[in-house]
Amino acid sequence: MLGVAAIGNDASHARDLLIVAVCDFVMALAARLLPWERWRPNAPALLGLFGFGVLGLSTWSFGGVASGTGPFLVLLYAWAALHYPRWVLLAYAAPATAAYLVPLILTRQPPMVVGSAFIFMPVTIIVALLIEAQARHLRDDRERLARIEQWRSAMVNTLAHDVRSPLSTVRMTLEELKETATGHEERMVDAALRQTNRVFRLADGLLDMQRIDSTGHLKLDRRELRARTLVQEALQYVRTDKEVVVDVDDDLMICVDKQRFEQILINLVGNALRYGKPPVVIRLEKDRLEVRDHGPGIPAELRTTLFGQFAVGGPEGVGLGLWIVRQLAVAHGGQAVAEVRDPGVAMVITFPVTAKG
Incomplete structure (x- = not known):
């Protein structure tokens, strides 16, 4: 395109410019259409040899003026440095020097x-070698991170599945015990079943984290549900020995995935009870869920990374809860933010809701 455009500025070299433009077009067409993936990984580097030939032709056509071809030679070397090993750059030295000289x-x-x-060629080669070294380090880092991610994914999947298998036996045993339990024993079995189901949800949460990381989205089963009932059912999985206030209208309906909504609420209420002070107030109105505590609030150094993976881990957790909350909020088409209150902090989740009747 540059060769064709230059014809208007230098008509005396129209034929030479057109030849250079055609050669460049043929090289681009070869780069696009040839089945490089069937050949060796470094096979496309052969295009560089053709490129050096075109640059030499261009310099000769313009009477030995190399000021217009020098930058393209550097650019070609930079392209090779980003994609190919050092030996390719060294192999380029002779044809590149010939194309220039x-x-x-x-x-x-x-x-x-x-x-x-x-002077020009050694500097060009040295710059290319520096670019290649940096590109090689970045590729090595990327491969190392890929191996770590692969190991982490395998560990998460294995952990989640290994937790679920023995829990299935525990749950079946508790369900059998519940059939004959009475009074206080029945209440204890019910509590054990709830917590067993809670651990199942935690295992599902680990799998959710893996799915979010690998696919970037979650499949939701969204339905129109009564908000107050949903909140009360979710609170059964949280120890509410501290004061929890539910401020939700009886007629409010919300369009959410029931299991994911419970995950959001359990994580937020659990954090509020663990790190904040009572009362913990759950308020749901229109398009927002708010869980507020009356504790010391969020330290300034944590505010920017609050919803990141492993951002707020400690002795009582690994720091995945708020990250999962944000991902679940985004999956519902909403957002998760922390709002400073005096005293305390309010975790606010937005998602579509409708009022019945």
């Missing part, structure tokens, strides 16, 4: 101009 000799350029090759 031979047209100058053929057009009888002064010794000072010809001698510029002995």
Whole structure:
């Protein structure tokens, strides 16, 4: 395109510019259409040899003026440095030098101009080697991170599945015990079943984290549900020995995935009870869920990373809860934010809701 555009500015070299443009187009077409993936990984580097030939032709066509081709030679070397190993750059040295030097000799350029090759080419090669070293380090880091991520994914999946298997036996045993239990024993079995189900949800949460990381989204089963009932059912899985106030209208309906909503509420109320002070107030109105505590609030150094993975871990957790909350909120088409209150903090989740009747 540059060659064709230059014809308007330099009609005397129209034929030469057109030849260079056609050669560039053929090289681009070869880069696009040839089945490089079937050949060796470094096979596309052969295009560089053709590119050096075109640059040499261009310099010769313009009477040995290399000021227009020098930058393209550097650009070609930079492209190779980003994609190919060091030996390719060193193998390029001879054809690249020839592409720069031979047209100058053929057009009888002064010794000072010809001698510029002995400064220009070493500098170009050194710069390319520096780029290649940095690109190689980045590729090595990326491969290392990929191996770590693969290991982490396998660990999370294994942990989640290994937790679920023995829990299935525990749950079946508790359900059998419940059939004959009475009074206080029945209440204890019910509590054990609730907590068993809670651990199942935690295992599901680990799997959710893996799915979010690998696919970027979650499949939701959204339904129109009564908000107050949903909140009360979710609170059965939270120890509410501290004061929890539910401020939700009896007629309010909310369009959410029931299990995911419970995950959101359990995580937020659990954090409020663990790190804040009572009362913990749950308020749900229109398009927002708010869980507020009356504790010391969030330290300033944590506010920017609050919803990140492993951001607020400690002795009582690994710091995944708020990250999962945000991902679940986003999956519902909403957001999760922390709002400073005096005293305390309010975790606010937005998602679509409708009022019945």
